[in-house]
Amino acid sequence: MSNNPLTVCIASGKGGVGKTSITVNLAMSLLKEGKRVLIIDGDLGLANVDIFIGLNPKTSIRDVVERGYDPKVSVCFPRDGLGVLPASSGVPEMVSLGLEEQLRLEGYFRELFKSFDVVLIDTAAGIGASVIWFNTFVRSNLIVITPEPTSITDAYALIKVLSKKFNRTHFQIMVNMAENEKECKVVFGQFNKVAESFLGVKLDYIGGLTLDPIVPKSVREQRPFFESAPRAGISAALKKVALKILAIERDLQTKTA
Amino acid sequence: MKNIVDPVKLCPAEREACPLVEELASLRKEVAHLRKLIRIDALTKLYNFRHFKEALTTEMERTRRTGLPTGLIIADLDHFKSINDTYGHEVGNMALISAATLWMKQIRQLDIACRYGGEEFAIIMPGTRLAMAAQAAERLRSVLANRPLVVDGHQITLTASFGVDCFQSGEAIPADEFVDRADHYLLKAKKSGRNRVCFDDVGMKDRGTELSVDERRLLFTGPYAAKSNDRDNQWQSKRKNKGPNQNVE
Numbered sequence: 001m002s003n004n005p006l007t008v009c010i011a012s013g014k015g016g017v018g019k020t021s022i023t024v025n026l027a028m029s030l031l032k033e034g035k036r037v038l039i040i041d042g043d044l045g046l047a048n049v050d051i052f053i054g055l056n057p058k059t060s061i062r063d064v065v066e067r068g069y070d071p072k073v074s075v076c077f078p079r080d081g082l083g084v085l086p087a088s089s090g091v092p093e094m095v096s097l098g099l100e101e102q103l104r105l106e107g108y109f110r111e112l113f114k115s116f117d118v119v120l121i122d123t124a125a126g127i128g129a130s131v132i133w134f135n136t137f138v139r140s141n142l143i144v145i146t147p148e149p150t151s152i153t154d155a156y157a158l159i160k161v162l163s164k165k166f167n168r169t170h171f172q173i174m175v176n177m178a179e180n181e182k183e184c185k186v187v188f189g190q191f192n193k194v195a196e197s198f199l200g201v202k203l204d205y206i207g208g209l210t211l212d213p214i215v216p217k218s219v220r221e222q223r224p225f226f227e228s229a230p231r232a233g234i235s236a237a238l239k240k241v242a243l244k245i246l247a248i249e250r251d252l253q254t255k256t257a
Numbered sequence: 258m259k260n261i262v263d264p265v266k267l268c269p270a271e272r273e274a275c276p277l278v279e280e281l282a283s284l285r286k287e288v289a290h291l292r293k294l295i296r297i298d299a300l301t302k303l304y305n306f307r308h309f310k311e312a313l314t315t316e317m318e319r320t321r322r323t324g325l326p327t328g329l330i331i332a333d334l335d336h337f338k339s340i341n342d343t344y345g346h347e348v349g350n351m352a353l354i355s356a357a358t359l360w361m362k363q364i365r366q367l368d369i370a371c372r373y374g375g376e377e378f379a380i381i382m383p384g385t386r387l388a389m390a391a392q393a394a395e396r397l398r399s400v401l402a403n404r405p406l407v408v409d410g411h412q413i414t415l416t417a418s419f420g421v422d423c424f425q426s427g428e429a430i431p432a433d434e435f436v437d438r439a440d441h442y443l444l445k446a447k448k449s450g451r452n453r454v455c456f457d458d459v460g461m462k463d464r465g466t467e468l469s470v471d472e473r474r475l476l477f478t479g480p481y482a483a484k485s486n487d488r489d490n491q492w493q494s495k496r497k498n499k500g501p502n503q504n505v506e
Contacts, residue, residue, distance in 0.1 A: 099324040099426055129324075149477045153468070156476055161466045194475045 006249050007119045007138040008172075009042070013154030015125030017146045018176040021215060021225075023122040024052045025235075028226040029242035031082050035117040038075070038083040040109070042134045043124040044094035047087035053078050054222035055086065062088035064108060065101055071108040083116060095130060102133055109137075127158050136166050140245075142206070146177040147187045156195065163201045171201060172248070174241060175208035184208025204248065207241035209234055298372040300350060301357035309371035309379055313432045316369075316383050320426050327424045328382035328390030331439045332356075332397065335416045335451040337376035348408055352415055355406050360397050368393075378417075379436075387423035387456060394419040394454040402452055416452035418443055 010023045020043075027037045041049035041061070050057055057076050063069040075083045088094055097105070113119050121138060123131045135141055141162065145155045162168040173191070175184040188205045195201055212234045218225035226235050268275035292299055296308030304312070316327045334340075334356060341349040353376065360378070364370055369381040380397075382390050398419055406413040420443030424435050446455040 098322065100322050152476050153473060156472065157466070157468055160468065160472075164466050190475075190477065194472060198469075198472055 005038075005113050005116050005119050006140065006245075007113065007121070008140045008142050008245070009121045009123060009135045009138040010142045010144065011123045011131060011135055011158060012125065012144040012151065013127060013156075013158040014146075014148075014151040017144050017151050018209070018215075019125075019144055020048045020052055020122050021219065022144055022174065022176065022209075022238075023120050024049060025224050025226040025238050026242055026245075027082060027118075027120055028079075028224050029235075029239050030118050030246070031079060032226075032239075033242060033246065035246075036081045036083075036115065038085065038112065038116040038119045040085045040119065040121045041087035042121045042130065044087045044097070044130055045089075045091050046124070047089045049084060049122055050076075050086045051222060052219065052224065053084065055084060057084075057086040060086040060088045061105070062091055062094055065094070065097065065105060071112050075112070085112070095124070095128065097130065106137060127161055131158075132161070132166065135162055135168065140172060140249075141168055141170070142172045142174060142245075144174050144176050145187065145191060146175065147179070147183055152187070152191060156191065159195060159201060160199055163199050169201055170204070171195075172204045172206045172245070174206055178208055178210050180210055181208060184210075206244045206248075207237060209237050209241075301353055301372045303357050303361070303378070304369060304371040306371065306373060309369070309373060309381070310432065312369045312371075313379075313381055313435070316381055317424055317432055317435065319383065320424055322426075323384075324426045325384040326386050326426070328385035328387065328393075329422050329424070329435060329439045330380040330382065330390060330394045330397070331373065331420045331436070331443045332360075332378040332380070332394070332417045333443055333447070334376040335418055335447075340413065340415075344408065344413065348406070348413070351408065352406055352413070355404070356401055356415060356417065359400050359404060363396055363400055364393070379439075385423070387421065390423060391421045391454060391456045391458075394421045394456075398452065398454055418446035418451050419454040420444070420446055421454060421456035 010019050010026075012019050023039060027039050030037050039049055041047050043049075044061060047060065049055075055076055055078055057074075059069060059074040061071075061074065064071045064074055071085065075085050077083055119138075121134050123134050125131075135158075143155050143159060145151050159168075159171055162171075173188055175187050178184045178187065185205075185208070188203075188208070192203045192205070195203055210233075212225075212232070214225050214229050214232050214234060218228055221228070225232065226238060229235055268278055289299075296305050297303070298305040313327075313329070319325070320327045334352060337349065337352070340352055353372075356378070357370070357372070360380070361370060364380060365382075367383055369383075371379045371381075373379040380393075382393065385393075398417060402414070402416045404415070406415055420439045420441065422435065422439040422442060424430070442455040442457070446453045449455070
């Protein structure tokens with residue numbers, strides 16, 4: 001599995017729906033399942049992944065791009081088997097990388113990926129060039145939605161762009177910040193109906209998370225809830241998502257084998 | 258052409274085999290040659306064809322590397338042959354100069370305007386998307402059509418047809434093909450009546466990936482849809498006295 005790691009992009013369109021929180025805690029969960037995980041903070045100008053984990057990195061993707069640093073040097077290892085490639089904070093230029101820089105980064109990434117089983121890329125909000133770029137070079141697209149109409153519309157718009165302009169056909173959907181599990185299923189149900197009929201894409205529901213005060217608390221404490229509260233309901237729900245992702249990947253591998 | 262000067266008149270001592278005159282003749286030759294080298298068309302002062310080819314290749318390379326598109330306008334003066342036949346080549350040249358001068362004033366510092374052929378012009382617009390390039394072409398069309406040539410108190414209306422196209426970074430086509438594409442729209446402009454701008458406006462008509470009203474309406478169901486419809490109805494009834502609003506359903 002290590003030569004062709006599972007690469008997942010976590011996006012949403014709308015900001016503040018829990019992408020980074022989900023990325024970090026999903027990584028922790030996958031780690032627990034014995035996988036070597038790399039997190040790439042794809043919010044290149046406004047780094048957040050490092051904050052969620054309580055890291056204070058000395059180098060970032062910026063040094064790779066601007067100073068030609070070896071990307072392996074910029075990866076931090078806050079836990080055994082967990083690599084984090086941080087973004088920079090307060091660098092607007094990183095948001096509009098030119099094509100050439102993007103291609104070069106892509107080359108570095110593919111080298112880096114070889115030492116991991118799963119790569120999670122946390123993207124910025126919106127449908128800007130960097131968001132599109134990350135979403136098009138991974139194998140799997142995970143879209144996070146909340147029950148809010150704004151989140152649903154933005155996620156739909158993102159999926160529409162990715163499917164119509166970039167030929168992405170499959171998306172994994174997670175519902176976050178719901179009242180309860182029923183709401184997760186209702187929200188996904190309607191979203192799926194519209195997406196399938198208007199866009200002809202396949203959406204896989206991989207799980208939902210409900211509102212839980214543990215989450216904002218864990219952000220403030222800069223400690224992922226999967227670590228600080230492993231027996232909480234939300235951690236269990238997240239574990240289910242991680243297992244679902246791994247199961248889908250296993251099915252895919254056996255089909256192609 | 259006034260290059261052939263009476264050699265006797267030029268010479269200060271009015272001699273026949275004058276070294277000054279010979280020097281002058283060879284300098285003039287050199288200037289003409291240099292002009293070719295610096296790629297300027299002598300008549301219109303625009304870039305010439307050789308420069309156009311190189312510049313276009315460079316801009317397409319830039320597009321591939323930076324991701325910013327390159328716009329291309331190809332223009333052709335309408336009924337140019339008949340202007341030449343009716344009024345003579347001097348007037349024909351004046352028409353070319355007039356168009357070139359007017360257009361040079363309209364384009365941006367970074368645009369590259371060339372005399373592409375006899376009565377054909379090409380303008381390369383770096384970093385420019387199709388919509389903007391098409392708007393620029395429309396300005397060129399309008400400014401030319403609104404400024405007739407005046408010769409001996411005679412007004413001669415000048416118009417041109419324009420083809421516009423855009424090269425994006427994902428595309429893998431050579432410069433010739435890009436030019437052919439723009440040419441195709443120029444031909445369309447000619448065939449559909451001249452004095453117009455043609456380009457691929459299909460993309461603009463179908464609104465691409467923008468969400469339709471139906472998609473937006475169907476995305477939220479149950480309690481959300483009901484709530485927002487109610488709010489809409491309440492708001493609409495409050496507005497009844499204020500007249501219709503075009504922008505809501």
